[in-house]
Amino acid sequence: MMRTLIRGGRLVDPARRIDGQRDVLIEDGKVARVEPNLDDDGSCTVVDARNRLVLPGLVDPHSHLRDPGFEYREDIATGTAAAACGGFTSVACMPNTKPVCDNAAVVEYILSKAKREGSVNVFPIGAISRGLAGQELAEIGLMAASGIVAVSDDGKPVANPDLMRKALQYAAGFGIPVISHCEEPSLSADGQMNEGFVSLRLGLRGIPSTAEDAMTSREILLAEYLGVPVHIAHVSTAGSVAMIRSAKARGVKVTCETCPHYFLLTDEACLGFNTLAKVNPPLRGAADVAAVLEGLADGTVDMIATDHAPHHADEKDLEFALANSGINGFETAFGLSYTRLVDGGVVSLARFVELMSLAPSNLLKLGRGTLAPGAPGDVTVVETGGPWTFHRATMRSKSKNTPFDGATMTARVAATVVAGRVVYQVEEMA
Amino acid sequence: MQLRNKDLLGMKELEADEIDLILENAATLKRILDSGNKKTAHLQGKSVVTLFYENSTRTRLSFEMASKFMGAASANIASSGSSVQKGESLLDTVRTIDRMATDILVMRHPQSGAPHGIAPKVRVSIVNAGDGMNEHPTQALLDFLTMKEKYGRLEGLEVAIVGDILHSRVARSNIWGLAKMGARVRLAGPPTLLPRELERTGARVCRTVDEALEGADVVMGLRIQLERMKSGLVPSVAEYARFYGITPERLRLAKPDALLMHPGPCNHGVEMPTLVYECPQSVIDEQVTNGVAVRMAVLYLLTARRNA
Numbered sequence: 001m002m003r004t005l006i007r008g009g010r011l012v013d014p015a016r017r018i019d020g021q022r023d024v025l026i027e028d029g030k031v032a033r034v035e036p037n038l039d040d041d042g043s044c045t046v047v048d049a050r051n052r053l054v055l056p057g058l059v060d061p062h063s064h065l066r067d068p069g070f071e072y073r074e075d076i077a078t079g080t081a082a083a084a085c086g087g088f089t090s091v092a093c094m095p096n097t098k099p100v101c102d103n104a105a106v107v108e109y110i111l112s113k114a115k116r117e118g119s120v121n122v123f124p125i126g127a128i129s130r131g132l133a134g135q136e137l138a139e140i141g142l143m144a145a146s147g148i149v150a151v152s153d154d155g156k157p158v159a160n161p162d163l164m165r166k167a168l169q170y171a172a173g174f175g176i177p178v179i180s181h182c183e184e185p186s187l188s189a190d191g192q193m194n195e196g197f198v199s200l201r202l203g204l205r206g207i208p209s210t211a212e213d214a215m216t217s218r219e220i221l222l223a224e225y226l227g228v229p230v231h232i233a234h235v236s237t238a239g240s241v242a243m244i245r246s247a248k249a250r251g252v253k254v255t256c257e258t259c260p261h262y263f264l265l266t267d268e269a270c271l272g273f274n275t276l277a278k279v280n281p282p283l284r285g286a287a288d289v290a291a292v293l294e295g296l297a298d299g300t301v302d303m304i305a306t307d308h309a310p311h312h313a314d315e316k317d318l319e320f321a322l323a324n325s326g327i328n329g330f331e332t333a334f335g336l337s338y339t340r341l342v343d344g345g346v347v348s349l350a351r352f353v354e355l356m357s358l359a360p361s362n363l364l365k366l367g368r369g370t371l372a373p374g375a376p377g378d379v380t381v382v383e384t385g386g387p388w389t390f391h392r393a394t395m396r397s398k399s400k401n402t403p404f405d406g407a408t409m410t411a412r413v414a415a416t417v418v419a420g421r422v423v424y425q426v427e428e429m430a
Numbered sequence: 431m432q433l434r435n436k437d438l439l440g441m442k443e444l445e446a447d448e449i450d451l452i453l454e455n456a457a458t459l460k461r462i463l464d465s466g467n468k469k470t471a472h473l474q475g476k477s478v479v480t481l482f483y484e485n486s487t488r489t490r491l492s493f494e495m496a497s498k499f500m501g502a503a504s505a506n507i508a509s510s511g512s513s514v515q516k517g518e519s520l521l522d523t524v525r526t527i528d529r530m531a532t533d534i535l536v537m538r539h540p541q542s543g544a545p546h547g548i549a550p551k552v553r554v555s556i557v558n559a560g561d562g563m564n565e566h567p568t569q570a571l572l573d574f575l576t577m578k579e580k581y582g583r584l585e586g587l588e589v590a591i592v593g594d595i596l597h598s599r600v601a602r603s604n605i606w607g608l609a610k611m612g613a614r615v616r617l618a619g620p621p622t623l624l625p626r627e628l629e630r631t632g633a634r635v636c637r638t639v640d641e642a643l644e645g646a647d648v649v650m651g652l653r654i655q656l657e658r659m660k661s662g663l664v665p666s667v668a669e670y671a672r673f674y675g676i677t678p679e680r681l682r683l684a685k686p687d688a689l690l691m692h693p694g695p696c697n698h699g700v701e702m703p704t705l706v707y708e709c710p711q712s713v714i715d716e717q718v719t720n721g722v723a724v725r726m727a728v729l730y731l732l733t734a735r736r737n738a
Contacts, residue, residue, distance in 0.1 A: 197627040203542040203564030203602055273543030319541035
């Protein structure tokens with residue numbers, strides 16, 4: 001029997017309203033006991049958590065592992081290694097692979113490869129539409145039977161409102177959430193960055209915030225009309241935050257996520273034609289950043305996603321309009337978010353754990369996000385009291401497309417434990 | 431004094447004293463154009479390459495004439511008929527040119543920021559001859575030279591720029607440069623062709639062309655691409671000419687001897703009628719001549735900086 005003891009740390013488990021010194025014993029992959037002062041009988045792998053925080057393993061509801069088809073950017077082995085390094089014990093991966101994850105065979109390929117080569121749990125998200133073409137529904141039921149946890153045409157907004165209506169209705173029948181990338185394509189066409197003074201300065205075509213808002217509003221109306229849930233991906237605008245807040249107040253089953261770059265950076269990061277700051281939805285203005293932070297503070301924003309989007313250097317080191325959109329996020333999301341949100345006084349530590357573990361687990365019905373006895377033994381141990389400086393050269397991901405090189409963080413991941421197995425441990429400084 | 435940077439990427443990257451330096455040199459070098467012997471040794475032993483990924487008549491030719499008048503070895507590459515068509519990346523193309531002992535590369539590219547990404551990676555000095563919707567700095571400099579010849583200064587001038595501001599790198603370079611030189615800019619055009627937050631440039635955004643032209647010292651029309659009509663940004667050519675054209679009546683709202691300018695090529699009867707294009711206030715032909723003078727100054731100052 002494999003036994004792992006995480007000893008001496010401060011456990012923060014909001015689902016059980018625990019915040020205090022607890023040891024966590026994991027037996028055969030499941031949490032066995034959570035008590036102050038458990039003894040090692042000599043059979044345990046011991047993780048020293050003294051002066052550290054012990055959290056239910058972080059869950060990322062939105063990432064791109066690029067496998068199959070784009071393994072030159074990332075694959076399941078490197079992607080999950082990067083996720084482990086960033087403290088994530090479970091990641092959900094988007095279906096815009098090659099071939100597209102729109103059928104059970106691709107779902108099973110991802111799951112079997114993750115089982116063989118993955119450092120952390122991988123949960124595939126299936127396509128809403130066949131081939132992400134926005135025309136007809138993919139085989140959502142068969143994919144659900146094979147193990148998808150959600151459907152999304154992420155990266156390619158579902159332009160046709162009737163197709164989205166059908167997706168919301170049909171997926172609800174299987175208990176599968178629909179994750180919508182909200183972008184009205186006729187409003188964002190040819191756009192390269194947020195429309196505003198910075199796009200004017202750079203002479204780049206703008207993407208108006210209303211491109212996102214128009215589709216957020218459509219999804220809320222459909223979910224309300226049908227009485228089914230919808231999840232809004234990577235919220236970046238003040239308008240979306242406000243609409244989601246008011247929809248929640250009147251009982252619409254809408255949830256949403258945001259990403260660290262939407263509450264840490266503005267479109268000014270694109271100055272100098274910095275393609276590392278090119279992402280979709282684009283980095284917005286200061287008022288949008290303030291609104292996203294307010295949404296995190298008041299509970300409108302339910303969770304944090306990385307939208308981990310690895311791209312090869314050759315796809316970024318290009319003219320701005322030709323460069324790919326996306327930010328590599330696994331290895332910075334936790335540290336950046338903790339620094340801004342917890343040390344910055346935006347949310348409590350318990351709420352932060354909900355944002356990065358419990359809420360995404362609940363959205364995707366993973367049965368994680370807590371360390372109750374019997375739950376999967378997925379644990380993230382973190383060290384606070386930095387500063388630590390992030391260097392892109394040290395990244396585990398196959399790609400290094402981050403705008404956060406040199407950022408300082410007040411917290412870092414000390415150890416990542418998946419089903420009792422230590423999959424990442426920080427190298428101690430000499 | 432010398433230029434501060436290896437490259438000339440845009441008016442945003444130039445300081446006011448550098449703009450003055452270029453204009454002073456251009457005024458001096460212009461005398462060569464008016465003389466019988468159009469030959470100097472300013473660029474002797476230097477090489478200039480022009481690389482244009484978009485069509486051009488006056489900009490490209492004026493750079494080539496400027497190089498030749500000053501004794502440079504010059505060559506040009508058209509994107510058709512070169513390995514650009516074989517899919518070579520911009521960086522690889524520029525590296526190749528760089529390694530052929532090129533001193534100055536004059537580059538036009540349809541993507542905003544294309545020269546900015548390349549410049550730090552090569553030894554050759556890059557002159558931006560137009561990048562997407564971003565900048566066209568030598569056009570603004572030749573416009574400034576033309577204004578200065580008339581008024582002896584730029585500070586305090588009221589400059590009206592009319593037309594498709596959104597897509598215009600000429601407008602942007604003028605807006606940034608004129609602000610640095612203390613001129614006041616008014617802008618007018620179809621609302622669909624005015625970028626968001628335009629007032630944050632410091633320019634006055636006018637609702638009508640009449641309002642922009644009232645009392646102006648300089649009236650500058652911009653080229654409107656006919657595809658703007660096709661993409662529905664303006665309903666028709668006729669409607670553009672009616673509401674945004676620089677008509678004789680509108681021009682009379684400007685100061686009596688105001689300069690009329692246009693970067694060319696002009697759609698006669700759309701941006702302005704031929705009558706206006708050829709009126710006594712028009713300095714459109716003089717702009718072309720000044721384009722050669724300004725480009726001579728830019729090539730000379732960049733090579734002088736390389737020698738230092």
